[in-house]
Amino acid sequence: MSRKLSSLFCLLVVLMMAVGVTTAQEPEEFTFTGWSLNEGLSRDVILGFANTYAETNGVTINPVAFPFNEYLNQVILQANGGQLSGLMQLDVAWMAPMAALGVLKDLGADVPEGVYTDAALASCQVDGVQYGLPWTTASIGMVANQELLTAAGVTELPTTIEEFEAALIALEAYNPEVIPYAGITDVAQLKDIIPWLYTFGGQVFADDGSVALGDEGSIAAVEWYASLLERNLIAADVDRFDARQLFAQGMVGFYDDAIVARSLAAGNKPADLELTVVPLPRPVLNEGDAPQSMLWGHCVGVVDDDKAAAATAFALHLTGTPEIGIAYFEQMSLPPTTIEALASDVVANDAYVSTWSNEVTAFATANPFWGFPESARMETLLGEAVQSVMVGDASAADALADAAEEITDLTQ
Amino acid sequence: MTDTTRTLDLPDMVTGTRNRTRDRLLLIGGFIVVAVFAFFPIYWMLVTSVTPRDQVFSFPPRLLPATITLEYYADFFNNPALLKYLLNSFIVAGSTAVSSVAIGVYAGYSFSKFRYTGRRALMFLILSAQMFPQTLLLITLYLLFAQIGLLNSYWALILSFTSFTLPLCVWMLKGYFDTLPDELIEAAKVDGASQLTIIHRILLPIARPALISTFLFAFIRGWNDFIYALTLGGADHMTLPPGLVLTYMGEFQTSWPNLMASSLIVSLPIVVLYIFMQRYIVAGLSSGAVKG
Numbered sequence: 001m002s003r004k005l006s007s008l009f010c011l012l013v014v015l016m017m018a019v020g021v022t023t024a025q026e027p028e029e030f031t032f033t034g035w036s037l038n039e040g041l042s043r044d045v046i047l048g049f050a051n052t053y054a055e056t057n058g059v060t061i062n063p064v065a066f067p068f069n070e071y072l073n074q075v076i077l078q079a080n081g082g083q084l085s086g087l088m089q090l091d092v093a094w095m096a097p098m099a100a101l102g103v104l105k106d107l108g109a110d111v112p113e114g115v116y117t118d119a120a121l122a123s124c125q126v127d128g129v130q131y132g133l134p135w136t137t138a139s140i141g142m143v144a145n146q147e148l149l150t151a152a153g154v155t156e157l158p159t160t161i162e163e164f165e166a167a168l169i170a171l172e173a174y175n176p177e178v179i180p181y182a183g184i185t186d187v188a189q190l191k192d193i194i195p196w197l198y199t200f201g202g203q204v205f206a207d208d209g210s211v212a213l214g215d216e217g218s219i220a221a222v223e224w225y226a227s228l229l230e231r232n233l234i235a236a237d238v239d240r241f242d243a244r245q246l247f248a249q250g251m252v253g254f255y256d257d258a259i260v261a262r263s264l265a266a267g268n269k270p271a272d273l274e275l276t277v278v279p280l281p282r283p284v285l286n287e288g289d290a291p292q293s294m295l296w297g298h299c300v301g302v303v304d305d306d307k308a309a310a311a312t313a314f315a316l317h318l319t320g321t322p323e324i325g326i327a328y329f330e331q332m333s334l335p336p337t338t339i340e341a342l343a344s345d346v347v348a349n350d351a352y353v354s355t356w357s358n359e360v361t362a363f364a365t366a367n368p369f370w371g372f373p374e375s376a377r378m379e380t381l382l383g384e385a386v387q388s389v390m391v392g393d394a395s396a397a398d399a400l401a402d403a404a405e406e407i408t409d410l411t412q
Numbered sequence: 413m414t415d416t417t418r419t420l421d422l423p424d425m426v427t428g429t430r431n432r433t434r435d436r437l438l439l440i441g442g443f444i445v446v447a448v449f450a451f452f453p454i455y456w457m458l459v460t461s462v463t464p465r466d467q468v469f470s471f472p473p474r475l476l477p478a479t480i481t482l483e484y485y486a487d488f489f490n491n492p493a494l495l496k497y498l499l500n501s502f503i504v505a506g507s508t509a510v511s512s513v514a515i516g517v518y519a520g521y522s523f524s525k526f527r528y529t530g531r532r533a534l535m536f537l538i539l540s541a542q543m544f545p546q547t548l549l550l551i552t553l554y555l556l557f558a559q560i561g562l563l564n565s566y567w568a569l570i571l572s573f574t575s576f577t578l579p580l581c582v583w584m585l586k587g588y589f590d591t592l593p594d595e596l597i598e599a600a601k602v603d604g605a606s607q608l609t610i611i612h613r614i615l616l617p618i619a620r621p622a623l624i625s626t627f628l629f630a631f632i633r634g635w636n637d638f639i640y641a642l643t644l645g646g647a648d649h650m651t652l653p654p655g656l657v658l659t660y661m662g663e664f665q666t667s668w669p670n671l672m673a674s675s676l677i678v679s680l681p682i683v684v685l686y687i688f689m690q691r692y693i694v695a696g697l698s699s700g701a702v703k704g
Contacts, residue, residue: 039662064647067654068663074643077551081558244665245469260664268665270466 029060030307032314033075034089036298038065045331049324053317059310062086072097079103085303087311090132092123092297093370099126100373105304107133110312115320119361120337124299126371132299133319134337136328138259139293139364140192141356146276148178148253157280161199161224164254164283168233171253176232182243182255183225183234185390190383192256194367195282195292197221204368204382211408213382214400222396226389236390244268250275258296259356263333279356281363295364298334329353374410381406461485461673468668484673494674496648497655501678503566504641504651505634508573512581512630513623515574520585521611525597535586538579546576547639554643564646572640577630584629588622589615621695628685628693635682652678 032050036042043065050061066074072094078084079101090098098104108130111121116134124132144157149167152174158164168180184192194204202217212218228234238246243255248268257264262277269275281291300315302308318324325336326344335353336342347353369375369382385403388394394402460468461484463477470478488494523535553572557563562571592615600610616623635651642654650658656678660671686693 035663038658040667042662065658066642067657067661069661070639070642070657077554077643080551081555081563083558083563241666246471249469249471251471258664264664268466268469270470 027054027058027060028307028310029062030311030314031062031064031086032088032311033064033066033078033084033086035066035068035071036089037063039068042332045328049318049328050314053314057313059314061314076101079303085305085307085311087300087302087315089135090124090299090301092137092295092299093367093375095124095126095131095299095301096370096375097373098301099129099131103303104131105302105308105312106130107302107312107315110316112316112320114339116337117339117342119364120297123295123297123366124301132301133315135298135300135319136334137295137297137337137361138335138356139361140195140256140258140296141293141360141364142254142256142280142282143247143261143277144254144280145247145250145252146278147274148174148250152253154253157278158283159281160287161283161285165233168228168253169231172231172233178251178253179235179238179246180233180253181228182238182246182252183228184238184240184243184256185229185234185236185387186239186242187383187387188380189239190386191367191369191379192294193222193225193382193386195294196225198292198365199282199285199289200224201285209411211404211411213385213404213407214397218400219396222386222389222400225386226396229390248275249273254280259335259353259361260333262352277352279352279360281359290363291360293360293364295361295366297337372411378407378410381410457672457676460668461676463669465667465669484669485677487670488674488677491659494652494655494659497650497652498678500566500645500649500655501635501651502681504569504573504645504649505631507566507570508577508634509627509631511570511574512577513585513627515578516581516585516626517611517616517619517623519578519582520587521589521615523582523586524589525594535583538582541575542579550640550643553640557644563644564649566645566649568644569634569641569649569651572644573634573637574630577633581626581630584626585619585622588619592618621692624689624692625695628689631685632682635678 034046036046047063050063053059054061072091075084075088075090076097079098084103106129111130111133117137120134120137121130123137124130124134148171149155149157152167152170154167154170156163158167164181171178171180184190197204197213197218200217200221202215202219202221203212204218206212225234229236240257243252244257244261244264245268246252247255247261248265249270250273255261259279261279265275265277282293284291300319302311302315320338322336322338322340322344325338325341326346328334329336329341329347333353335357336347341347342357367375367379369378372378381403385394385399388399389396393399459475459477462480462482464479464481467474467478519538523531549572553568554563557565557568557572562568596614597610600614605613636653637651638653638657641651642657645651645654652674656671656674660667660674
């Protein structure tokens with residue numbers, strides 16, 4: 001009996017040890033949340049990177065995808081419900097609201113020296129804290145349809161506001177059905193006015209942090225923008241989607257977009273339409289001024305929980321490996337963020353990307369509202385103010401003063 | 413006198429005929445306007461779904477595509493993820509409809525045929541659940557399901573959809589039961605039938621139109637929902653509306669032909685249900701509307 005009991009005990013011990021070994025050998029498992037994980041080509045590319053990493057490093061990566069337009073709400077809800085874990089793709093515009101939730105890990109100590117560009121790292125910081133690793137960094141800049149400009153007699157890309165207006169007038173005269181400049185006029189995306197405010201010497205926030213909207217430069221910019229509408233040089237109710245589609249149809253001379261404008265136009269244009277997309281620095285008020293553009297990009301954040309170490313390792317691999325950055329660029333046209341990948345022949349020899357990086361992104365500034373959790377509401381207030389000027393409901397001075405007052409309330 | 417009458421009658425008859433013709437033309441014109449208003453979006457969906465991608469936004473727009481392709485319909489059936497979402501939609505919408513009707517029958521019968529303290533208050537309490545913005549409830553339900561471990565499951569979707577459909581289902585069925593004579597129930601009682609027998613053997617067969625219209629209402633609610641299905645279901649239990657958006661609407665662009673083809677495909681089950689059950693639906697809705 002005692003022998004039987006001993007045997008049974010030994011068997012139990014062996015079983016428990018086997019279970020223990022099995023548990024110890026279980027691969028580390030974490031979640032990778034993103035909107036690009038279920039979008040067309042990007043899905044295959046990114047999941048390819050993730051699967052290769054998982055196989056090589058013996059980890060399990062669970063992809064979770066939400067549509068881009070719903071993404072921030074879903075991630076915030078997950079964070080508030082304690083369901084968010086692992087690493088996640090983040091738009092640079094969302095860093096502040098995500099940081100405010102208090103779930104993101106400070107990755108400052110994990111960032112290796114000399115791998116990422118300073119500008120890229122800065123795009124994923126909030127108040128100097130590195131809440132994300134830069135995945136792709138570029139800007140919202142201007143592109144032009146080279147064929148249309150040439151046909152309208154515009155042989156040189158405009159560099160000043162004066163030249164820009166002349167080019168728009170030439171395009172309008174060449175074909176009244178063409179929208180010379182598909183600048184955003186839809187109120188939901190009218191934050192695109194900000195680089196124009198800067199171009200005219202205006203500010204959104206003064207150096208002391210107070211709201212500066214309504215200064216001489218911002219009034220001049222909004223009045224100028226409204227005058228473009230009056231002169232039919234821009235069109236009413238245009239959003240980025242409209243601008244892209246019309247541009248791809250050869251019906252737009254200039255418009256503002258991210259660096260992917262070239263590949264979007266190539267994918268949407270009719271087969272028989274010649275369309276050469278050229279980037280250009282935003283025209284300036286006076287020669288010698290810095291051309292303005294808005295920073296744009298994606299970061300990868302990591303939730304500060306027990307999966308953080310494994311998730312951080314993959315985030316560093318995904319964003320900081322030059323070969324992956326180059327492969328991502330080749331397949332997605334999204335510029336890398338590492339110094340080595342940016343210097344590679346593939347990236348450096350692409351004239352379109354080179355112009356964009358050196359002449360547009362080099363001068364890019366972050367959206368001044370991004371630092372505030374209420375940034376979306378602030379952008380809406382600015383957009384509504386500009387719209388009220390464009391439809392003739394208010395003067396630029398009054399509309400911007402009202403917006404400034406409301407934005408000031410949101411900053412406090 | 414006779415002559416006078418004749419001269420008065422003829423113009424009246426002509427005027428009357430003209431008025432009738434004018435009324436008929438107005439009626440037909442009205443129908444055409446309403447039909448165009450209702451069906452043009454569907455027509456445009458159809459056109460977009462068979463138009464090659466590079467021609468979708470051709471300018472000026474074309475009412476008939478220059479080239480027709482069916483590849484976007486094939487894409488739907490060749491995408492295993494979408495077929496999984498389709499299956500999820502059937503499971504979630506079907507379960508929502510069954511549970512809504514099952515609970516609604518007993519609640520509706522109780523409200524209609526019994527008199528007890530708090531009955532009216534309870535009826536209006538149930539209806540008041542419809543008055544909360546559902547977006548607000550989403551956050552509460554998300555946190556609740558996360559706490560009890562139901563998040564990312566069919567249960568999360570079925571329970572939340574049922575909670576939204578149930579109030580109206582109860583009222584619809586109550587309205588129908590109100591139209592059934594109490595004498596029918598009394599007669600069954602005299603014959604010794606229990607309450608359950610009365611419901612199952614007598615009332616339910618008669619109430620088939622109401623059951624079908626209620627089922628369809630709940631099914632459509634579960635079939636069409638976007639935000640709850642996206643938030644509570646998780647990747648494995650997501651239904652078609654969020655699944656289609658996730659698959660075809662990206663950060664930079666939307667695959668409109670794919671989206672339109674898929675949307676037409678997924679609307680087919682609802683259309684088929686309506687066509688086959690139209691008679692019952694009209695009867696169910698109108699009978700409940702007469703007496704409430």
